[in-house]
Amino acid sequence: xxxxxxxxxxxxxxxxxxxxxxxxxxxxxxxxxxxxxxxxxxxxxxxxxxxxxxxxxxxxxxxxxxxxxxxxxxxxxxxxxxxxxxxxxxxxxxxxxxxxxxxxxxxxxxxxxxxxxxxxxxxxxxxxxxxxxxxxxxxxxxxxxxxxxxxxxxxxxxxxxxxxxxxxxxxxx
Amino acid sequence: xxxxxxxxxxxxxxxxxxxxxxxxxxxxxxxxxxxxxxxxxxxxxxxxxxxxxxxxxxxxxxxxxxxxxxxxxxxxxxxxxxxxxxxxxxxxxxxxxxxxxxxxxxxxxxxxxxxxxxxxxxxxxxxxxxxxxxxxxxxxxxxxxxxxxxxxxxxxxxxxxxxxxxxxxxxxxxxxxxxxxxxxxxxxxxxxxxxx
Numbered sequence: 172x173x174x175x176x177x178x179x180x181x182x183x184x185x186x187x188x189x190x191x192x193x194x195x196x197x198x199x200x201x202x203x204x205x206x207x208x209x210x211x212x213x214x215x216x217x218x219x220x221x222x223x224x225x226x227x228x229x230x231x232x233x234x235x236x237x238x239x240x241x242x243x244x245x246x247x248x249x250x251x252x253x254x255x256x257x258x259x260x261x262x263x264x265x266x267x268x269x270x271x272x273x274x275x276x277x278x279x280x281x282x283x284x285x286x287x288x289x290x291x292x293x294x295x296x297x298x299x300x301x302x303x304x305x306x307x308x309x310x311x312x313x314x315x316x317x318x319x320x321x322x323x324x325x326x327x328x329x330x331x332x333x334x335x336x337x338x339x340x341x342x343x344x
Numbered sequence: 345x346x347x348x349x350x351x352x353x354x355x356x357x358x359x360x361x362x363x364x365x366x367x368x369x370x371x372x373x374x375x376x377x378x379x380x381x382x383x384x385x386x387x388x389x390x391x392x393x394x395x396x397x398x399x400x401x402x403x404x405x406x407x408x409x410x411x412x413x414x415x416x417x418x419x420x421x422x423x424x425x426x427x428x429x430x431x432x433x434x435x436x437x438x439x440x441x442x443x444x445x446x447x448x449x450x451x452x453x454x455x456x457x458x459x460x461x462x463x464x465x466x467x468x469x470x471x472x473x474x475x476x477x478x479x480x481x482x483x484x485x486x487x488x489x490x491x492x493x494x495x496x497x498x499x500x501x502x503x504x505x506x507x508x509x510x511x512x513x514x515x516x517x518x519x520x521x522x523x524x525x526x527x528x529x530x531x532x533x534x535x536x537x538x539x540x
Contacts, residue, residue: 193540196403221403222431223396224424231393232428235400238387238528240537243400261390262397266524268539 177309180334182208184313185273186215189244192271192320196221196236198229199246202275208246226251227258233270234262248275249293249333259300259329269323269330271316274304276333281308297331304331345503346481348442349373354485355440358492362438363401363408363531367394368415369448370504372519382534386527392421395439399429402437402496405535409436409492416443416463417455423466429497430471437496439467444506452508467499479503 185208189197198221201209212220223229226247233243247255252274263270278287285291297304303322305315319330348370356377365385366374378384387397395414402410419425419441429439445458464475474494478484484502491500509516531537 195540198400219403221400222428224428225422227390227393228396228422228425228428231387231390231396232400232403234389235387235397235402236404237400237539238385238397238532238537239401239404240532240540241404242540258390258393258396262393265389 177311180307180310180313182211184310185316186211186218188313188316190215190217192317193242194218194244195241196233196243197246198223198232198236198243200224200226200229200248200251201246202248225254227255230255230258230262230270230272234266234268237266237268237270243270245270245272247272248289249277249296250289252331253289253292253296256296256300259302263329264300264302267327269320269327271319271323271330271332273316273332273334276306276335279333279335281335293333302329302331304333306333306335308335345444345479345505346484348444348504348507349377350481351442351484351502351504352377354481354488358488359411360409360492362411362492363405364411364413365394365398365401366413367418368413368442368444369507369509370415370442370444371413372521374413375519375521381522382530384522384527385531386522386524389524392418394418395422395425396428398439399425399432399434399437402434403432405537406434406436408535409438410434411438411440413440413442416441416445416461417447419463420455420461426467426470426472426499430467433473433497435473435496438492438494438498438500439472440500440502442502442504444504446506446508448506448508451510452506462501464499464501467501472497472499475499475501477501 229245236243278290323330398412446452464477468475
């Protein structure tokens with residue numbers, strides 16, 4: 172039996188979700204896999220991209236934006252999320268404001284054994300911090316960003332969205 | 345070097361309606377001097393990240409002047425923020441650095457390469473619009489009006505007298521400081537900010 176291949180996750184779908192949820196700022200460190208998402212975000216007149224030097228900054232900048240009435244999303248890789256532990260603790264969890272973080276799930280695979288320690292410890296890290304998360308693998312999963320927003324707003328807390336299929340430069344239409 | 349309380353008194357004459365954030369041991373002197381607590385905001389909470397949070401607030405409120413009194417211990421934990429701030433070019437942001445050369449709250453151990461780092465030079469090379477350095481109160485008081493009128497991002501390095509605490513933490517006398525959640529609530533009411 173031939174299975175139909177699920178649609179690859181499109182940057183347009185992510186940006187559409189951001190707009191639907193009133194996002195005003197993306198606080199981010201881009202990597203090579205997110206290049207097309209970065210370019211697409213920069214093109215949106217309703218969205219301001221805040222490039223940072225280190226991932227720990229993103230959660231603190233996000234707190235300042237939230238206090239000022241804006242709706243930021245932190246877009247970083249799982250390695251940077253782990254680097255940001257103290258910032259997530261003090262600037263997000265302790266602050267009790269809603270925040271969605273989009274985390275590139277480097278090293279994750281549904282098939283075979285995960286060998287990259289970045290992926291190995293990602294969910295363990297989130298469990299330790301008590302942060303709930305959702306996984307995006309295909310384009311159909313993009314609406315989980317709205318689910319994450321709903322949960323973050325309901326509970327005034329950070330919620331993570333793990334991007335298992337890192338953005339491909341070739342999947343932009 | 346000059347005293348942080350004296351510095352805050354001189355600054356207070358030119359504060360205007362600016363939003364003020366402080367951090368570090370020297371920053372504790374501000375509370376007894378500020379005459380507009382509704383516009384004092386606390387966004388401390390993670391090591392070296394108050395400057396990042398202040399940037400976020402400045403970006404969210406471009407029509408309000410946002411003034412941060414950072415410390416060199418905090419900045420050295422998060423030096424990349426100089427590039428981040430310079431890159432975002434917030435015209436409404438003034439970044440003071442209170443450099444006392446030590447971790448005063450842990451007994452006065454020197455910060456890395458204490459006394460030898462040209463922080464204003466680093467900010468200038470990172471791309472701040474203008475930078476200043478002061479090591480005495482007289483020059484600071486003479487220039488603070490010019491500092492506050494300059495277009496941001498502005499960086500101001502100041503050599504402060506350390507106020508080292510050697511008492512065990514449980515025996516230290518603390519000036520009561522307002523909590524973060526309280527200052528946020530009051531600030532949002534003051535500026536009419538509604539949470540999205």
